[in-house]
Amino acid sequence: MNVTKTLDATGLACPMPIVKTKKAMKDIEAGDVLEIQATDQGAKADLTAWAKSGGHELLQTEEDNGVFKFWIKKGE
Amino acid sequence: MTVKNMTVKEITNKVLNNEELFLLDVRTEDAYQDWKIEGKNFSYLNVPYFDLLDGVEEIVDQLPKDSEISVVCAKGGSSQMVAEMLDEEGFENVYSVEGGMKAWSEHLEPIKISDLKDGGELYQFVRIGKGCLSYMVVSNEEAAIIDSTRMTDVYVDFAKKLGVKITNVFDTHLHADHISGGRTIAELTGATYWLPPEDAGEVTFEYKPLRDGDNVTVGNTNIDINALYSPGHTKGSTSFVVDDQYLMTGDILFIDSIGRPDLAGKADDWVMDLRETLYTRYKDLSDELIVLPAHFMIMEELNEDGTVAEKLGTLFEKNHGLNIDNQDEFRKMVTEDLPPQPNAYQEIRETNMGKINPENEEQREMEIGPNRCAVR
Incomplete structure (x- = not known):
């Protein structure tokens, strides 16, 4: 996967992972992929719902040693 | 700002x-x-x-x-x-x-149900966000706790405030919707932890087996806790008759619903146990007993003072689950079209057996959501 930008949101509590994700999305182009790393347990459901409502595509998620990784493709 | x-x-x-x-x-x-x-x-x-x-x-x-x-x-x-x-x-x-x-989800509201014989007291701890109910029976400077949640400080502090020593801790069955605080409270206070042996086959810690007919006294004035084997929600589910007045039904009988038999994976096997418990064993008890369940599902089940309690006789009149004459219809109701299972119920069961020991934060996540132990 071609990751355009990586966002480290580890250690941040809700709502910050989404606030930062939203901001980071503004810096990339439609079709680009943003990788997000977060440790907040709620991030998964929230990012999934947020991506859907914003017209972005959640490509993949992964959990590695308590760190959740998300890859979101920016929508048009 | x-x-x-x-x-x-x-x-x-x-x-x-x-x-x-x-x-x-x-x-x-x-x-x-x-x-x-x-x-x-x-x-x-x-x-x-x-x-x-x-x-x-x-x-x-x-x-x-x-x-x-x-x-x-x-x-x-x-x-x-x-x-x-x-x-x-x-x-x-x-x-x-x-x-x-x-x-x-974690807030517990202790509400006094009633005085007991010889100056004893009975409290119901209403976990209002999740619909879990636990109990403290107090008599002569001793206390027993039934179906405690994992917020163990609340019970320990409450007992301290009342100036009583927790001597016995019970679970009516191996819970699937919430993590029991029973073992922790027993460890903290030196109390005896009782579990029905049919539910405890896989537990990894010491407990005292609680069998039908066992009688545990709280304090020295005989507030009896009588165990009544009442399978159906789980194989080991046990009810308690407290002070000859109260029937703690665990997850077998609720105010407006009955227990579901599928959370330990044996719905078909336990349907008839559940029916036997509800329609025969409970039917033989006095209608005057006040039912104190381990859960409520809807706010309508709360009384005006916030307690969840109703006469057994009234439940035999009004609870739909106690009024299904046809056995096949009963079987259908408790095995088909069941509500979704509680969040992480398998992991919760394993935690209650001592097989896994999740961190505090993980335990909170596992308990997210309503209890879902009933069928209506």
Whole structure:
């Protein structure tokens, strides 16, 4: 996967992972992929719902040693 | 600008007093649909916080101008952000629910059910957000706890305040919807931890087996706790008759529903056990016994004082699950079209067996959501 930008949101509590994700999305182009790393347990459901409502595509998620990784493709 | 917090204790009081409150729930739609703060006179609006990051203008028309608004999220972070935004928009009575749904899930409200013989007392601990009920029987400076939650400090502190020593801890069955605090309380206080052996086959720790007909005395004035084997929700489910007046039914019989037999994976095997318990064993008991269940599912099951308790005779008249004459119809009701199973129920069972030992934070996550132990 071609990751355009990586966002480290580890250690941040809700709502910050989404606030930062939203901001980071503004810096990339439609079709680009943003990788997000977060440790907040709620991030998964929230990012999934947020991506859907914003017209972005959640490509993949992964959990590695308590760190959740998300890859979101920016929508048009 | 910091907005005011509203504690879950304050919300509990509003629920119990049937007060009005406007709740702006900023979790995802799925989370909201699954489980929310229930109050008879509460009104609701659900808009996820991430749809409000650019401003709250779009929802201001849907919010009351003059009455209290409480914003709630999962843990209290996002609700604070949204509450601050509303405050800046000129809403004056905006609060953020401190600790969010997590705190709501964990709040225990101790309510006195009644005095017992010779100066004893019986308390019901209402876990209002999750619908779990646990009990403390107090007599002569001793206390017994039944079906405790993992918020063990609450019971230990409460006993300390009453000046009583916790000597016996019971679980009516191996729980699948919440993590039991029984073992921890027993370790902290030196109390005996009793479990029905049919549910405890796989547990990894010491416990005292509780069998049909066993009699445990609290204090020296004979507040008897009589074990009554009542399988059906689990193989080992055991009820207690306390002080000859109260019937603690665990997850077998609730006020407006009955226990489901499938959470330990044996619905078909246990249907007839459940029927036998409800329609024969309980039928033989006095109608005057007051039923004290381990759960409630809907706010209508709460009495005016916030307790969950009803005469067995009344339940035999009004509870649909006790009034199905046809066996096949009964089987169908408790095995087909069951509600979804509680969140992480397998992991919760394994935790209660001592097989896994999740961190505190993980235990909280496992318990998210309503209890779902019943069929109506």
